[in-house]
Every structure is written in C-alpha cells, then in structure tokens.
Amino acid sequence: DAKTTQPPSMDCAEGRAANLPCNHSTISGNEYVYWYRQIHSQGPQYIIHGLKNNETNEMASLIITEDRKSSTLILPHATLRDTAVYYCIVRVITDSWGKLQFGAGTQVVVTP
Amino acid sequence: NAGVTQTPKFRVLKTGQSMTLLCAQDMNHEYMYWYRQDPGMGLRLIHYSVGEGTTAKGEVPDGYNVSRLKKQNFLLGLESAAPSQTSVYFCASGDPTDYGYTFGSGTRLTVV
Numbered sequence A: 001d002a003k004t005t006q007p008p009s010m011d012c013a014e015g016r017a018a019n020l021p022c023n024h025s026t027i028s029g030n031e032y033v034y035w036y037r038q039i040h041s042q043g044p045q046y047i048i049h050g051l052k053n054n055e056t057n058e059m060a061s062l063i064i065t066e067d068r069k070s071s072t073l074i075l076p077h078a079t080l081r082d083t084a085v086y087y088c089i090v091r092v093i094t095d096s097w098g099k100l101q102f103g104a105g106t107q108v109v110v111t112p
Numbered sequence B: 001n002a003g004v005t006q007t008p009k010f011r012v013l014k015t016g017q018s019m020t021l022l023c024a025q026d027m028n029h030e031y032m033y034w035y036r037q038d039p040g041m042g043l044r045l046i047h048y049s050v051g052e053g054t055t056a057k058g059e060v061p062d063g064y065n066v067s068r069l070k071k072q073n074f075l076l077g078l079e080s081a082a083p084s085q086t087s088v089y090f091c092a093s094g095d096p097t098d099y100g101y102t103f104g105s106g107t108r109l110t111v112v
Helices: none
Strands: A009-013 A018-023 A033-038 A045-050 A061-064 A070-075 A084-090 A106-111 B004-007 B010-013 B019-025 B031-037 B043-049 B065-067 B073-078 B087-094 B107-111
Touching: A009 A018, A018 A033, A018 A084, A018 A106, A033 A061, A045 A061, A045 A070, A070 A084, B004 B087, B019 B031, B019 B087, B019 B107, B031 B073, B043 B065, B043 B073, B073 B087
Parallel strands: A009 A106, B010 B107
Antiparallel strands: A018 A070, A033 A045, A033 A084, A061 A070, A084 A106, B004 B019, B019 B073, B031 B043, B031 B087, B065 B073, B087 B107
C-alpha cells in the first residue's frame, strides 16, 4: 500500500494562503489522493480528492505533480476555524473496498 | 438528515466489562467502518463492512467484534474490555464510488 509523508506541523497567518505538502512516492496508477481534516475532538471531514488533474472546490485546491509523487493542498484564505490536523491519504483499492489509511497528519495552526 | 450517529458519546468501563458501540447512518451507504484514535495519533481501522451481513478485519481487530445485521447499523463490541482499549472510536460510512466518507462525532471510551 502506498504511504504518505507530511510535515508534523505548520503555522499560517489568518487571511494568508496555507500550502500543505504531501509526498506519496509509491502511489499506484489507480490510487487517488484524498485530503481530510480533523478539528479538535471531532470526526474527520472530507476536503477534496484527485487522481491526476488539479482540483478545486469551495474549501480548497489540490495540486498534484505530473509524476503524481507529491501533492499540495491549498487553503486560499486561512481562517482561525481552519486550525486542525490535515491528513493526506492515498485511497487503497486493493480489494475494491476503498479503505482509508490515516497517517499522523499535519497540525496546522492559524494565528491572528 | 443526521448523517452518521454514534452512541454513546462517552463511556467509562471497568476492566473485563463488555459493551457495544452503535453506529447508525441514514445515507443508504454500503460501506461502514470502525476506527480508533489514540492520543496524538492518526486513525487506525478496526473492522469494516461492505454491505449488510458482511464484516472484515482491519488493521487492529484484536479484542473487538462487529456485526452488520441491518444496512444502516454497524455495531462494535468489546467482550472483555482492557485498559489498552481506552481510545476515541470513530465510525464512518461511504459508497464504492463516493468521493468522501462521512464520519461520526466519536465515542470516548475509558477503561479503568
């Protein structure tokens, strides 16, 4: 199964863009990159996902490199409510059951 | 539309006691999952189900049993609780082609 590597923590100023990197150098061709976040003590929340192309939704943008070995989640205008642990996950589809494997994630702290 | 509901939200058990955690979803999802999260760590998969009447082991299944008698419910049982099972338990549901899994708000279990 492909694994991901994320920095353990990062700070961001309120109103600025937050760029969260993720390495997934062993990703397979049919595996998607997913991003979830977990605000303190709550259940994880889906943010965005992608396969090859860059993706954007109302929450964030996802930039995937051409070789798919790394990606970046962009929060365009960080707010204090974006303080959370962000998980980069490669969706395992070995048996079509799509289990999610969580790593330690990146603790993002947005400061005023 | 409640999404994923977990009961109870909090519980304290004595070593050796048994209990059942209930997860209920109203989105008609096929897949359901039980995760545990220990302090400062990511989520680890305990058991999962790909449909009514099916269950399978995840990453850390020892000491737990599950049942999926109805599509909307996924039960997690602890037959003889141990202090090592002190954790926050999250339930999630999704579909094979779903881009995002929905998580419950968690059950905080303490075994003394």
